[in-house]
Amino acid sequence: MTIRINANQIIDTFIRYTTINTTSVPENQHLPSCENQYKLAQLVAGEFAAESTVETTINDNAITVLSLPANCTGMPSIVFFAHLDTAPDHTGDTHAIRVQKYDGTDIVLPASGELIAVEAFPELLNYVGQDIITTDGTSLLGADDKAAIAAAVEAIRYMIATPDFKHGDIKLVLLPDEEIGIRGAKALNVAQLNADFGICLDCCGIGEYVIENWYAGSAKMTFKGVTAHPMSAKGKLVNALLIANEVINALPENERPELTEGREGYFWVNKMSGNTVSATLEIALRDFEIDGYQNRKATLQAITEKLQNRYGQENITMELSDIYDNVKAGLDKKPAIIASVQQAMANLGIEPKPLIMRGGYDGSVITPAGLPTVNIFTGAHNFHSTKEFLPAESLRLASEMLLEIVALSADEVAA
Ligand SMILES: [Zn+2]
CATH class of the missing domain: 3.40.630.10 (Zn peptidases)
Structure with missing residues (x-):
């Protein structure tokens, strides 16, 4: 050589x-x-x-x-x-x-x-x-x-x-x-x-x-709540932080970065901030298969729609972005x-x-x-x-x- x-x-x-x-x-x-x-x-x-x-x-x-x-x-x-x-x-x-x-x-x-x-x-x-x-x-x-x-x-x-x-x-x-x-x-x-x-x-x-x-994407979600004085909050207060938490609970619990390896994909809840009135949540999604990646986006879409039906379309938004392939x-x-x-x-x-x-x-x-x-x-x-x-x-x-x-x-x- x-x-x-x-x-x-x-x-x-x-x-x-x-x-x-x-x-x-x-x-x-x-x-x-x-x-x-x-x-x-x-x-x-x-x-x-x-x-x-x-x-x-x-x-x-x-x-x-x-x-x-x-x-x-x-x-x-x-x-x-x-x-x-x-x-x-x-x-x-x-x-x-x-x-x-x-x-x-x-x-x-x-x-x-x-x-x-x-x-x-x-x-x-x-x-x-x-x-x-x-x-x-x-x-x-x-x-x-x-x-x-x-x-x-x-x-x-x-x-x-x-x-x-x-x-x-x-x-x-x-x-x-x-x-x-x-x-x-x-x-x-x-x-x-x-x-x-x-x-x-x-x-x-x-x-x-x-x-x-892997295929990489991110989702940014926003939640609008309603505040009220705690002494008369019953039936009025809607907590945006808890709506964000509903999203987290709806995600498959074994598909997280800390629980996956090799060719396994995941959802990674990597940023959450807000208060009762408004909250944001950011989630990274990764998958090696294009179908799997699309399914992850569809999962987030379905969760969003369910929450929109419950809390009002205008109060829940989600923006999905593809990062790379x-x-x-x-x-x-x-x-x-x-x-x-x-x-x-x-x-x-x-x-x-x-x-x-x-x-x-x-x-x-x-x-x-x-x-x-x-x-x-x-x-x-x-x-x-x-x-x-x-x-x-x-x-x-x-x-x-x-x-x-x-x-x-x-x-x-x-x-
Ligand atoms: Zn480098």
């Missing part, structure tokens, strides 16, 4: 990106939700400023498209996707640390004194002898998803430097605010990319790739995509770990919009945590994966 991506170079690139704090801000409705996402987009675009073959655009939403034209005809056009923001779970600036030749013991994060302990994270032992990137313990690392940006940038750098390496049109698309509702992907003009398929790098450990995720239906239409991910792993000696994802990623919006987009590993562990860590060799192989998938698409054309 030829080594195409240099480990030191990709780690330097990754660490350079971690120095820009791109924590997304859920309360800010502007896209992007923080200015630094532009700054990171500009840094990445700047890396190719001297390359006449690469064209880059950054729009007002910080959606960045970097295009490398095909160097031969008839090959598929592929888009690499990565998101610019990091999760709002921790807002501090990242100080990345490179642990050289990891020795198999607990890793101490120097600024906080926290441990990434082998007992809690036995997967560490898979990386003995390798370099591992961590933080100082005061922030998350942001390998989710800056490792993806580094992997894609280094793969494109390799393609530019290696004219013999055949490829179709290659694009790198950087999207803002994935962590706060996949907002960037929703604002993307997918048809304009004019591509055959996409690859997100937004999974964790080496070998992981997503074969499906299961990618399976879209990926199944082009089985060659998953097949090439698996073949690339086989060629690189990576053990494949197909994943059913209880969540969404940019591809969950991009795939139903017409561009089938798989999700593969960045190599990092413990996303959204101060204990996030990234083995250098896993990141290098994430980048090699992109090149290998492109190379396999050449074989397809030659065959």
